Amino acid sequence: MxxxxxxxQAPIQTTPAHDSSVKTSTDLHGxxxxxIGTPFVDxxxxxxxxxxxxxxxxxxxxxxxxxxxxxxxxxxxxPSGCGKSTFLRCLNRMNDTxxxxxxxxxxxxxGVDIYHPDIDVVPLRARVGMVFQKPNPFPKSIYDNIAYGPxxxxxxxxxxxxxxxxxxxxxxxxxxxEVKDRLAEPGTGLSGGQQQRLCIARAIAVGPEVIxxxxxxxxxxxxxxxxxxxLIAELRTQYxxxxxxxxxxxxxxxxxxxxxxxxxxxxxxxxxxxxxTNPRHHLTEDYITGRFG
Amino acid sequence: MLYDYLLxxxxxxxxxxxxxxxxxxxxxxxxxxxxxxxxxxxxxxxxMMALACLLPALLLxxxxxxxxxxxxxxxxxxxxxxxxxxxxxxxxxxIINDIKNTVSGNVTVNQDASIEAAAARYxxxxxxxxxxxxxxLLLLAPLSSFIAFRAIKPAFRARNVVEGIIRAALxxxxxxxxxxxxxxxxxxxxESIRFFKMIPLQDFLFGLSWSPQMxxxxxxxxxxxxxxxxxxxxxTFLIAAIAMLVAIPIGLLSAIYLSEFASRGFRxxxxxxxxxxxxxxxxxxxxxxxxxxxxxxxxxxxxFGLSVxxxxxxxxxxxxxxxxxxxxxxxxxxxxxxxxxxLRDGSYGLGATKFETVRLVIFPAALPGIVGGVLLAVSxxxxxxxxxxxxxGLAANLTANPLKAVTTVTVQIVTLLVGDQEFDSPKTxxxxxxxxxxxxxxxxxxxxxxxxxxxxxxQYE
Numbered sequence: 001m002x003x004x005x006x007x008x009q010a011p012i013q014t015t016p017a018h019d020s021s022v023k024t025s026t027d028l029h030g031x032x033x034x035x036i037g038t039p040f041v042d043x044x045x046x047x048x049x050x051x052x053x054x055x056x057x058x059x060x061x062x063x064x065x066x067x068x069x070x071x072x073x074x075x076x077x078x079p080s081g082c083g084k085s086t087f088l089r090c091l092n093r094m095n096d097t098x099x100x101x102x103x104x105x106x107x108x109x110x111g112v113d114i115y116h117p118d119i120d121v122v123p124l125r126a127r128v129g130m131v132f133q134k135p136n137p138f139p140k141s142i143y144d145n146i147a148y149g150p151x152x153x154x155x156x157x158x159x160x161x162x163x164x165x166x167x168x169x170x171x172x173x174x175x176x177x178e179v180k181d182r183l184a185e186p187g188t189g190l191s192g193g194q195q196q197r198l199c200i201a202r203a204i205a206v207g208p209e210v211i212x213x214x215x216x217x218x219x220x221x222x223x224x225x226x227x228x229x230x231l232i233a234e235l236r237t238q239y240x241x242x243x244x245x246x247x248x249x250x251x252x253x254x255x256x257x258x259x260x261x262x263x264x265x266x267x268x269x270x271x272x273x274x275x276x277t278n279p280r281h282h283l284t285e286d287y288i289t290g291r292f293g
Numbered sequence: 294m295l296y297d298y299l300l301x302x303x304x305x306x307x308x309x310x311x312x313x314x315x316x317x318x319x320x321x322x323x324x325x326x327x328x329x330x331x332x333x334x335x336x337x338x339x340x341m342m343a344l345a346c347l348l349p350a351l352l353l354x355x356x357x358x359x360x361x362x363x364x365x366x367x368x369x370x371x372x373x374x375x376x377x378x379x380x381x382x383x384x385x386x387x388i389i390n391d392i393k394n395t396v397s398g399n400v401t402v403n404q405d406a407s408i409e410a411a412a413a414r415y416x417x418x419x420x421x422x423x424x425x426x427x428x429x430l431l432l433l434a435p436l437s438s439f440i441a442f443r444a445i446k447p448a449f450r451a452r453n454v455v456e457g458i459i460r461a462a463l464x465x466x467x468x469x470x471x472x473x474x475x476x477x478x479x480x481x482x483x484e485s486i487r488f489f490k491m492i493p494l495q496d497f498l499f500g501l502s503w504s505p506q507m508x509x510x511x512x513x514x515x516x517x518x519x520x521x522x523x524x525x526x527x528x529t530f531l532i533a534a535i536a537m538l539v540a541i542p543i544g545l546l547s548a549i550y551l552s553e554f555a556s557r558g559f560r561x562x563x564x565x566x567x568x569x570x571x572x573x574x575x576x577x578x579x580x581x582x583x584x585x586x587x588x589x590x591x592x593x594x595x596x597f598g599l600s601v602x603x604x605x606x607x608x609x610x611x612x613x614x615x616x617x618x619x620x621x622x623x624x625x626x627x628x629x630x631x632x633x634x635x636l637r638d639g640s641y642g643l644g645a646t647k648f649e650t651v652r653l654v655i656f657p658a659a660l661p662g663i664v665g666g667v668l669l670a671v672s673x674x675x676x677x678x679x680x681x682x683x684x685x686g687l688a689a690n691l692t693a694n695p696l697k698a699v700t701t702v703t704v705q706i707v708t709l710l711v712g713d714q715e716f717d718s719p720k721t722x723x724x725x726x727x728x729x730x731x732x733x734x735x736x737x738x739x740x741x742x743x744x745x746x747x748x749x750x751x752q753y754e
Contacts, residue, residue, distance in 0.1 A: 130642035136635035
């Protein structure tokens, strides 16, 4: 593959913007060579090694290796269709619900392989929660939305304990003051931003270790977005957060580390500051400077 | 004869008019500097001319035919020999009928010579009239086409004219459906009013005994006629309830299985199979109920020491339930499918299992729509006729025992109206009253069901 990469290096490097001594390039199919930067951390919460994802015959993710640290926000950016959402959904095995999807490689949570046949997805998803692109509260009351997870996992014995979990979760999500007087009203009646924070509270209620967020603010207005971003910053103290986003400013604001995906490959990982000020890969630089994507 | 080829000829003229109109529009476009100078497309001008050719001719045709009969009748009566003239309107109509039958050639008995003569005269006048109409039509069509032809100018808004006519035609079609419904409803209401003049409304609605045989002559004994509809409605609801007890669980659970658990391949095979059930004619279900299920139930009832009527509510209800299964499952399946994938993802993302997701998220979310579907199915069950005619029996028993024979509204309507009946006795008019109540009931059910379904649809948008 390396000689293949060299053969087409020339035309790309004719672009004067790139310094060929530092920046690697892509092969004929746009596949990217080795990830550059620092994908692995000490004391990781989750580790991913050589992860391949296929939808039927088509390969969506190609040999991705990355760690998720404790108490950090890891942002995943990249152009549409680069596989960042697919990869995110591998982390709590949401891709299991897609029949044609096949995941290879190793993903661990606290050192345990989550794709091991002995692992049941139900407790896994309680430990790795997920917040989706569009707010998707259940058509139930606000209270029942939060109580859903604790109920199905049998986390509480009494009504009092459940009330407490609901209150704590809503407080952590910064929604308590806004909804405490109308817990019995339907969750679908809240505004978009409130609904998204409700979904975050719902994920928190089952006590996860990692929260996956798939473009959580793309359906929200700027004020609601600011509130969710504030919330993410607070949640970092207790959870590991992996966020997929299209808004680069958002990645810059909320995350400590940033990973840049391109056509199913992980191109570059580094501290958010380094990625946005001094990208080492020309694809990363092109993307964050708005040259494509 | 020209008359036989009139309509094909008219169509040929219409096609020609289309060509001519289109040609003229194209030529005008060329004269005025390009197709963009025309207000409408050449086809619109052609269509306009075709319609101008066809519509007035059809209108004339329709009017002529509707007026022709009465004009002919009155002329024939005028010319009848005095021996055939009668003061009685009924006898007069009979004579006209005889003449017309002779004209169309379906007479079996030997006719009076004067009637034969009148028939020949009738035929002659009719032929003359038809020829006149043909000539009129064949003059009118080119004339109206010519007027349209003259109207074709680049600024003429042919598209608006054509589309206006098409819209009117669409309106006419939907009006046919609506007016028919209104007509049926009105006829049922008027007949019912006649019935309620003879039998008081409260006797009908709250009477506990149904025995519609009336004495035709004053000296006839026995049949007094009792028109208490309660046993019939009780029987209807009993059978519908049994049907729903079968159809709701089976239909709903199969819908849940098909939409949430079944593999794609299984679903593509089984769903059409289930819908074939809906395609079986109800009369086939009827003899299945009467000849297979009813004896089976009677015999197995006998095995347990129960006395089961050979025409039991249970047999009819069970088979009707089977018939309604695809109705419930198909509607429920649609509703369950309409639950957004995002809700399933949200539930799975919290670590819920498939069963928990179905039970706690999908089913509650789909419930209003399912209720709407079930209500539609109920109104279907109440209105169903063939199965109950064949399997439920005629005895108007007021009972809640599904092993006994009961009767339903639809069965009674059938028995009241089948055979030679006089249409002014309470017995036959009772059918209209029953029909009216049935109509009102299913209408209310349908309105509620549609409102529930619509409200549910808006929930995710």
